[in-house]
Amino acid sequence: MVRGRKLKIGVAAGILLATAAGVALARGGSPEPGADLILRGGTIYPGNAAPFKGDVAIRGDRIVYVGPRASGGAGRIIDATGLIVAPGFIDTHTHVNGALASGDPAARLVLPFLTQGVTTAFIGVDGGGDPDVARTFGRDSGAKGGDGEAALGQSSRDYGINFATYVGLGAVRLKVIGPDDRAPTPEELARMQGLVSSAMCQGALGLSTGLFYAPQSFARRDEVVALARAAAEKGGIYDSHLRDESSYTIGLKGAVAEAIEIGREAGIPVHIAHIKALGVDVQGQARAIIAQIEAARKAGQVVHADQYPWSASGTGLSAALMPRWAQDGGRDAMLRRFDDPAAMARMRPEIADNLRRRGGPASLLITSGPADAEGRTLAQIATSAGADPIDAAIAILRKREAGVASFNQSEADIAAFMRQPWVVTSSDASQGHPRYYASFARKYATYVKEKQVIDLRAFIDRSTAVTAAMFGLEGRGQLKAGAFADVIAFDPGRFAPRADYVRPARFSTGMRTVIVNGVVAIENGAPTGAAGGRPLPRQPRTGSCR
Known part of the structure; x- marks a missing residue:
């Protein structure tokens, strides 16, 4: 069996993709020497090579075979028929x-x-x-x-x-x-x-x-x-x-x-x-x-x-609208300038031009920040407050920094x-x-x-x-013998987003299997709780750190 440490799984994980059809997982039989797990019969896109139907065999954290048919059995066989199998x-x-x-x-x-x-x-x-x-x-x-x-x-x-x-x-x-x-x-x-x-x-x-x-x-x-x-x-x-x-x-x-x-x-x-x-x-x-x-x-x-x-891009409200000179010295200095009539007289036309280049107040959706602002556009916030959009933006920033999705x-x-x-x-x-x-x-x-x-x-x-x-990620990004076993299998008819700008925290559908360094993290479309990830430090140029 391929094992990994357990992550803490919340309520959302428990209901994740509950309606998705499963990938058959066969257990038992004599494990094939050199293989713990086989993804069988998928359409393999190995990375920088033409696709083909076949198997991917894994032992420990490495791929040991990629080809038309892995001989013998394994501790686990995942039926990937009809799925796209690719590197993570x-x-x-x-x-x-x-x-x-x-x-x-x-x-x-x-x-x-x-x-x-x-x-x-x-x-x-x-x-x-x-x-x-x-x-x-x-x-x-x-x-x-x-x-x-x-x-x-x-x-x-x-x-x-x-x-x-x-x-x-x-x-x-x-x-x-x-x-x-x-x-x-x-x-x-x-x-x-x-x-x-x-x-x-x-x-x-x-x-x-x-x-x-x-x-x-x-x-x-x-x-x-x-x-x-x-x-x-x-x-x-x-x-x-x-x-x-x-x-x-x-x-x-x-x-x-x-x-x-x-x-x-x-x-x-x-x-x-x-x-x-x-x-x-x-x-x-x-x-x-x-x-x-x-x-x-x-x-x-x-x-x-x-x-x-x-x-839509994503950034901070101050980054989108405030002149850089107004941010010299950090947030506290910027807030003090909001109370300085001379600074505001200089700032206001620059904010207006930044708002114009972003497409206007209706193009800025507040995605994080004060609770009464989240999920609303700057135009909606200004209208409901009976305020100018610039004044509405400053009122938000006085409370705290805000994130925006900017449709531009x-x-x-x-x-x-x-x-x-x-x-x-x-x-x-x-x-x-x-x-x-x-x-x-x-x-x-x-x-x-x-x-x-x-x-x-x-x-x-x-x-x-x-x-x-x-x-330069050695051993990553391709399905080939000797590479790290970062492998995914998804349903080409069901792989799709569910998140949108109104409901941004919704899991995507159709990802059937995810394997990280040989550890099965998604199985039958649901999380296993196993943690197979690692830090990937880049090796510095030889001799450069002596």
Whole structure:
């Protein structure tokens, strides 16, 4: 039997997919030497290879056979007839750090990934990655290997899925400089570079940035290049939420050019997070952005991106509407400016323009924040209060920060980006937005089956093998002998999202079996409670951490 540690399963898990038809599970018989479990008779999409009907055999945490027919029996045989069998999906951009790295993850926080077939996720994105990567991975940050490199062994914690993490510009900048709008001193920059280097030696994927967000927006390009170079020396990747996905500051084209130039100057691969053309001023620019990236790639630079399949982005209300200068010094300083007539006289027209570029108050749905605001648009809140939308937004922010779903992308741009072979799947998972529960299911149901923007193999490859190759995830993303046994099986007629903007926390349907490192986490469409996930520290470049 394939066993794993148990997660704590809540009430929601108990009723999950109760109406779904089961996959037959045969038990008994003599186990085949070398196999604990066989998925039999499915249509196998192995990752970067043509599909075929056959079997996948697993022993322990590894795949031991993929082919037309596994000989003999096994301790367990899952009948996958009529199902799509694929590598576990890899989600390159999520905001659920606590759910994955706590060491005692609540099942309700991990299940949205599992019920979509996600077996590996990245955290620490948008510049938020803790420089104490060893702590994130549940290890002693002071541990050293015999060759001087950080000890990158397994944690003793229980995890629902695999995860990797970045070190973040925002976390590093706050630790050294704080929330202020200023450049670092030479001594501070050296400290920041040291934090990045140390994090890389502890297993970080690379450096992530959220240059749109204060205080990271205060960082000039030379500062970012210096930190990216520190990650590059250890073999890392530069992952960036661009400085501008719209027309706030340097514009979308300027922000893409900046990311490419940072990568070129630092000598580091560039990954653009959740690529999009956001807002009325830049809708229709997808083809121009694609041309920019293609030119860099043809020139020999490594540049790629991820994308979530939704027309509404998700961010904070202050990030969407407040000028960056108004956020200098942090939230308390911003609140004081709300009470300063001179500051408000300067701020109000800028907020109005930000609201315009977002598509107006009806385009902003409050997804988290004050209870009386959640689930309503800014337009509805303003109307019910008899207030101007700007005053309504400020009233919300006085209570607390709020999350928003911002409806600001065109379907034509979404499709244009999705068709690129260098754009992989992500969720940008965050509470209050359906992308947490349904991104992979929606991409399949909407853009493969309904709109036929991409075909099934492209969807699977760019959610598995292509992603693993981009980020150097050895042994992940493909079904082949010797690979880690991250395997999923879904019903092609039933795999679909249930979450929407009104009810964002509804599990997807049709995912029949999910196996994480050989541990069956979803069986017959329902969670088993077994935890097979692991931290996935990236090995730093040989000798770079001596």
